Amino acid sequence: MLSIDDTANLFLIKVSDDKMMVHLTVKPFDPENVDITVDNVLETLKAKGISFGIKEDAIKAALDKVRQENISVKNALIAEGEQPVHGKDGNIEFLFDASSKIGPLVGSDGRVDYHNTSIIESVKIKQPLARLIDPAPGKPGRNVYGGIVVPIQGKPCVLPVGENAKISDNDPKLLVSCIDGNVRYIGGVVSVKSCYMVDKDVDFGVGNIVSKGTVIVKGSVKSGFKLDVEGDVEVWDTVEDSIIKSKGNILVKGGFIGSGTGKIEAEGDVAVRFARNQTIVANNVKILREAIDCTIYAKNTVKAEGDRLSIAGGLVVAGTLIEVESLGSKKEIYTDVEVGVDYAAQQKQMNTRKETSDLRAALKKVDKELALLHEIKKSKGELTAKHADTFQQLLSRKEEIEKRLRDLPSGETVPVYKDAKVVVYKVVYPGVEIKIGEATMSILEECHNTTFYLFENEIKQSP
Template sequence: MVEQKDLKVLVTVSPDELKAFITLYNTGDNSTIKKEDIMLALESQRVVFGIKEDIINYLVESPMYNESFCVAEGIAPKNGKNGSVTYHFNTSVNKTPTLMEDGRINYRELNLIQSVKKGQILCSLVPPVVGVEGKNVKGRVISAINGKPAVLPRGKNVALSEDGKSLIATTAGEVEYLDATKVSVYTNHEVPADVDNSTGNVSFVGSVIIKGNVLSGFSVEAGGNVEVFGVVEGATIKAGGNIILRRGMQGMGKGKLIAGGDIVARYIEYSSVDANNNIQAEAIMHSNVKCGNKLELTGNKGLFVGGSCKVGKIVVAKVIGSHMATITDVEVGADPSVRERYKNAKEELISMESDIKKADQAITILRKMESAGALTPDKQEILTKSVRTKVYLSSKIEEVKQEAAILDEKLQQEGNGKVRALNCIYPGVKVSIGTCMMYVKEPLQYCTLYRDGADVRVGPIDK
């Protein structure tokens, strides 16, 4: 505190020393206050930084007494910000079903599985922010707290990027986020119970294991294998690898199995089944089956009855058809996928030849108009497009013709499939081997059906 005759200047500093205040007192002789008096009072309290000279000048010109005025203010330090982790996937999966436009609730598309690809960035570091130091009114530097770096939550099947700032999946699979401490990728996704409204449809880049049933109307799609411990109803299962049904499938006319590898099941009923390689079951009934290599029906029943099968090489079954003469089509000797591609190529050729004919007709008419000098700009554009279409289709037709020829040759070469009955083939069964066909009119037992020239022959079981 500084006294000057009857004038007193009181200086106070805040506890954090970031602000300094003065209060002027007048004892009554009307002495004027000078700026030097205030500055001297501040200096006596070691206030040297952040002085607000404009306020001091105002108080000198128009002194106000018995009131506190802030005449110096320091700079508060700015603490840094801790680093953080940015996640490039949804860390909080919402199990609430979505409301569709028509007002219905979609219980099937819950999107509970988050699939990632190999090499995909899962999360990355946000660097910490360095603090900015401050200074108090007494000129002392106030230290700031720097932000701390975050740590990447590294779990299983993930690796650090080259710069150490990101986590990358080392395999394709399902990403799991556990309490912000671990990010892992698992190649298998396990459904502990049924695939139903609680799970929705399942779609995963790896393999899927289902401990319960797959209910009607739902779908399971996997880049790897699918294994189901329960029963599959009228559902759709697609697998890039194998499909294994521990029990079986009651498709109810709308069930589908599509596998890039093998399909193994105890029984399959009223379903559509397509496997690139082999199919093995105890019984397949009233279903449409496609199989690239071998269809094998063994076990207690070893039965194939009703519906149709198209198999690349061989059908082995105990019983084909039934004593009720159930219509059953068996076709072997050509890869179903090759036959399907050949059929599509032929259909594509017919369509393109029709389009070329239309383009030719348009070109002929427009050329005549051009010769007569009656071709408008719009018609000229149509002519140009028609010529381009013809050139493109002519080139495309040659490609498709070559493909069809190759496929046709392959079909001719592969027409050597076999049908082996370990017990009986009943009347009502139609057997096609390559381009040859035979209707079974009386029971055939313990035999192998094979192609001999243009006929289907019945030979011994070990043929």
């Protein structure tokens, strides 16, 4: 048998930086004068302290290839460690629907059941809400030197305890409700809100509603009334010219109709069956039929599912996506559709600009009055007590305005979502104007099954 020194210049063994793989490179050799055997390579591996995961078949295959073809074999894998199996983080098993999605139920036959639509999930006191799943342990691995490779262990999770929820007295891994109410998972915690049920219309017999919990109206909300709710709102019939505000989701099973003074505003999502001549502001907006002459602002998406008519007239603004069956109408009603800009950030920027302008105008007026008092003092030598008092008040006012100007946010540009798009599955009619970011396209003739998107600062179409 040849010694290691005799064959050292004919093959090279390289260990990866993570000590998990060994590669063999073999130069051509003349078997009649010198031969490299599997034992030669194994002896070298042993000398280097490599003892785990050795692939003798791979060593033999590499040497045979060099003998038979008289070519070099480079980086043949001849030893491999065992990778550790990392642990899995703990997680939460929700025992209710935590998705917060709103919309009608769709049967197996594809038919939509508007009557069974709901965003409210009721729970009883002590009812389990969520279960804590422990992290799964990892399994150690071994490197080619036989050393232990320690796995990354899973991180533990904690129960998302919110308002009116607590850890069970009998099971520290179980979250239960403290009250009868409606459960929600929002803001990273599970909360249970009390529910205010109105068994009839919201009218003069009920009045305006202010609630820290969930509100369910089994009738309509009549014109002129207000609902200010911290939980979800569910209206089983129509909403007229009224104001509904919610920190959760809002579902209107009927329509949102009136003369145009109504507004539905939610920090979560809004779903209505249809809307005409009203304003909706939400995170996501879903119109189950059509929206006619409405003003709709959505931070993320607007979807309208009306078959013959989806969105026609008015202004619809969404951050990332507007998805409809049809856009505009055969009567070529002007319809303004905008995507790609966060309307809330845009509105905040506009408010900041207006406030800055108002403060600068006020500062200019104060400076003018101060200049006038300086002239009086210069001509008369001193100010009267009344003028001196006014002078000090103006100085205080000037200092206050300057501080408010310094505290206003800087004029940051509103980001444009480059991937924003408008998807129309059936027809877009003339009279529609589409805006994505700063680019605008006016529709002059009907187009079908079209997606509008931004490419190199221009609006493009694709089927």
